[in-house]
Amino acid sequence: MKNIECSFCGTSVPHEEAKGKFVAGPGVFICRDCVDMMIDIFGQKDPKWRERTIKALKAIPNAK
């Protein structure tokens, strides 16, 4: 089975280990570490954005 690869940092894990660790976009995946990092970077400038983003991310289905 194909590995899931983070489109941002390139981390690659087997499909069955990706559950709960990646979010899927259209044809891309991003890992939890990168999401954390981005929320930190953007959230420092804009705490309201940070809240909205965390809420929005909870609505995105995990990689299956």
Ligand SMILES: [Zn+2]
């Ligand atoms: Zn990543």
